[in-house]
Amino acid sequence: MLIDTYGRKINYLRISVTDRCDLRCTYCIPKGFSEFEKPKHWLSFDEIERVVRQFAAMGTTHFRLTGGEPLLRKNIVELVHRLKRIDGVNDLSLSTNATQLAHYADDLYKAGLDRLNVSLDSLSQKGIQQISGYDAKQKILEGLEAAKEAGFKNIKINMVLLEGVNEDQIDNMVVFCMKNHFILRLIELMPMGETARKHHYINLQSVIKNIQYKYNLQPSKKTHGAGPARYWESLDGTFYLGYITPLSQHFCQTCNRIRMAVDGTLYMCLGDEHHFALAPILKSCASDEQLRQTIREAINLKPEQHDFIEKPLKIVRNMAKTGG
Template structure:
């Protein structure tokens, strides 16, 4: 194995979030309220299967054990199942995850599982079909629910559900969510709304801290679980009376970045050191041939020395990210 990827603050990186498209077919209020808007200029194409293999192989050679395939909506790629298989075949990669809006899962999730997908996150922002439509712009609640059932039928032992906390919309639905996971092996993750370049007014209206949920959980006998070194940033709570778990992702909390263990590569081949960073590091010119791996690793390691100690979100600095679909959330 090459040297472990490490930054100047001695944080090690076990987790790659790899975007394969920035296209999405939902119109979530907090991400793409007007739907996906392709740039008028001719965009470069998204990473090819070979480029995905090369970048994943380089990360695996430097200690990465988990890859999350993201978008936009990653299942919009026709070769999505092949991408899963390619990532899963890289030596050293033990977890292959994806984050999806779930609309294709009922038909395809078994194929994803067979190709090597080990972990699955589905975005579900409300258990009320009308509010689901209000938040996502799509009347597909029941199809997504069918997809979650299909995931369990396909052999997934746990499904993670991502719910963006929105004040005055879904923030009052904790009782319904808790009832839903009582007898289901679902890890429900409440994600605080994050401010991005295009979302200032929505952030002001709908941001709510996850602290009140955490206080409620602790007061009702929920216990904090320990984190593995390739886990994401969620604080995960379990309860002896529940099959499901609750995760909280609170990027505005002090020291949130202290345990950062993940890097991002965009669908156009740029390394992003932080979701809210100010620039990306170009990798694509080093993804054309297998023989370039040493140079690729050197460039990633060199770029890592520029990784800041924090995202500075609490200072109102949102970086250059226009919306979460642009580099895969």
Template structure:
């Protein structure tokens, strides 16, 4: 379906929980999130109905997100339900991978197409500091299990933070040098927990190009500008939502775990889908697509995101 600006909306990010076993400093409050009862979250059947309705409007790709989606009990079954929806060509997942190792093969068998793994550092002590509760060894074990299970085109997502992990840019790029993985550097966005952080935390993706000058542009894929260099097995991606606004090419909508459609990550606007079915559900999704703004207005140190939600409640 085309929105009012002619953008083809074909991608749905579906949050299945706002809970996470980590407490990343830029994503969640230190104490975590208030405990929700099971009835506060969309059921697997409701989530599947939303995807089915979205597919009739042209959505072809679904990404299962959280919080941490593997924290939702039975998520492998949900993947199987979503992959069976007519019109859906791709079901992906974004995960911190710390709980991935035991279920990677099951996810693959259920129809999961690809994985994006959040990995902001390769240093165990720094990983614990950023995630507050996580262990780097668990995330690396999850990545290894994904390879064993046959997942291809895996992406690593690294949120760039000045004075925190930007000094590791070259080390993280080396993963793409050695392995057929796309390492993507995401500019820190001023929202939720980090909206009031000091300006120096918000560095441009250009830092990566400065640290690894041999990288050459390959073009773009979705929101990522792609780079590589001779001898690289993989690619490097820059997602520069702040310094290089790419809203004109945005093809996505988001649904939160409590049943609210967000036309834009950074907008306060939401459309309730809870309790809707059939034509009413399709019409509500259509209204959300039509409500997509031309662009966001955030800028580091100048204007924070308009969304009242933390990142873990939206799914990125």
């Protein structure tokens, strides 16, 4: 088992397969940004598979494919198929904006993908265009419908709340998720890079209380994956509301995850600039044991907690660079 210097078990690896995206969400990718990683620096599927095998051998059980938009990575279904057949990979999920999901949902399900998270910050055409830069509503809804038809259950809808932008969409999103049996997760915006800091985050504590009261929700013991969300549920158990509060009520003491960028860079914390480059050892003649030892050394760089509150200007990289 991978255990960091603070005694936390690391059992969750999030893997970015591309930093490219077909949307330009205002808190994720700066307007006019073009400094994407060159494809020649991306880890190959063989390299990603090797990394996952070593993490799985050390007790990591949960893996998530992210981006950018992971469905833009060519042959992504093949990667899902390969990773799901690794011993120890108990849970493989994927985060997507759903614009390409209608084309891939059925194949992803057949390849063994366990779960889907869909980023959707508004249900209005105007809201989606304001946040993402594109009128993508129809594609997103078609993607969600295709995922349901393919057989995916408990699809999570991730809604990042932005002050003055989408607070008025919360009730609509609750009703939408109730109707479609989606799990809604409200997320506080993290100040990742200059583009995210242009927005003001919304403290979720009062928001959750209002929704809990309005829809008669009760605390839930279910976790729905390996992430940090805390959940409420309806009295009949048919609707779940999660909330992720990295600023108003951080969960650093139980953080169980690290991220790997598309070029193989390991980031131990979203709120810290410490990182570790795996690519050099992957492209050398290092043994699997040497690779595992390198991963252990990287884990030791994981800080006790983030500095988003004390040092909001600390993180200069954007979310797409890090991996979702």
